[in-house]
Amino acid sequence: xxxxxxxxSRLVEKAEFFTSGHRACQGCxxxxxVRHVLKALGRDTIVAMSxxxxxxxxSPLPTTAWKVPWIHVAFENSSAVxxxxxxxxxxxxxxxxxPKKKINFVGMGGDGATADxxxxxxxxxxxxxxxxxYVCYDNEAYMNTGIQRSSETPWGASTTTSPAGRKSIGQHxxxxxxPKIAVAHHIPYVATACSxxxxxxxxxxxxxxxIEGPAYVHVMSVCPTGWRIPTEEAIKYGRLIVDSCVFxxxxxxxxxxxxxxxPEKILPVAEYIKGQGRFxxxxxxxxxxxxxxxTREYEKILKMCEEG
Numbered sequence: 001x002x003x004x005x006x007x008x009s010r011l012v013e014k015a016e017f018f019t020s021g022h023r024a025c026q027g028c029x030x031x032x033x034v035r036h037v038l039k040a041l042g043r044d045t046i047v048a049m050s051x052x053x054x055x056x057x058x059s060p061l062p063t064t065a066w067k068v069p070w071i072h073v074a075f076e077n078s079s080a081v082x083x084x085x086x087x088x089x090x091x092x093x094x095x096x097x098x099p100k101k102k103i104n105f106v107g108m109g110g111d112g113a114t115a116d117x118x119x120x121x122x123x124x125x126x127x128x129x130x131x132x133x134y135v136c137y138d139n140e141a142y143m144n145t146g147i148q149r150s151s152e153t154p155w156g157a158s159t160t161t162s163p164a165g166r167k168s169i170g171q172h173x174x175x176x177x178x179p180k181i182a183v184a185h186h187i188p189y190v191a192t193a194c195s196x197x198x199x200x201x202x203x204x205x206x207x208x209x210x211i212e213g214p215a216y217v218h219v220m221s222v223c224p225t226g227w228r229i230p231t232e233e234a235i236k237y238g239r240l241i242v243d244s245c246v247f248x249x250x251x252x253x254x255x256x257x258x259x260x261x262x263p264e265k266i267l268p269v270a271e272y273i274k275g276q277g278r279f280x281x282x283x284x285x286x287x288x289x290x291x292x293x294x295t296r297e298y299e300k301i302l303k304m305c306e307e308g
Contacts, residue, residue, distance in 0.1 A: 114136040159171065
């Protein structure tokens, strides 16, 4: 992470565009991620957000935690609304009805809204080439409606709709690989990030806003409630998921992969799994299977980075 050696906390935007007073659970790393994303983007930003945790906790009538123009939309269409805003505002600038200026058009959604319900609309927005950013906050389940599994829920995790028991290991499929799906749309910028690495996250969001065309940022957002961990350990588990290479930090600029963070010492997956209630039923053999899958996928990413 050598490039962040000059990116000190003093350079971070001091203004807050996602304010305190919202109703997120204690220790919510997703709320922290939203705060960092908006610090990187600044005031000239329009956000379309799908139904989900952040929408529920940030806008209880008549209050709001948002200090930028913000539109609440249904589960499936934040990308469609953000792309519509981009087209409409640019048309008005072109016709001289509003002054020309740089505006960040952002679609936001959780993993369910992104990888499940809103997949078609997101694919269309990326394909059309809108100058917009889509941010997926991945907490690995539908947390706001009762911890139901999504297609981003990892293999072996127990949720209310994939419960572990005598006849089930819990979630029985692997996570849908959304960053690679975004890359497959041949868009200029794709990145993974985590709120436990705030400078890396903000750097990537800023880069996404500066690149012309669609950008996709997949943010790992630890959920103490759904992961069954102590509320004060969300940042710790964010570091563990990255340092164990379960969720590597990389970016893809015009199709070229590069790692933005390599752990000095790769931790065993067991260190990351230990302490999480959603994985407490796993046997050593099951954890070994997760380790093998993690190692295999990480080596694929490294190889793609070497190939450029």
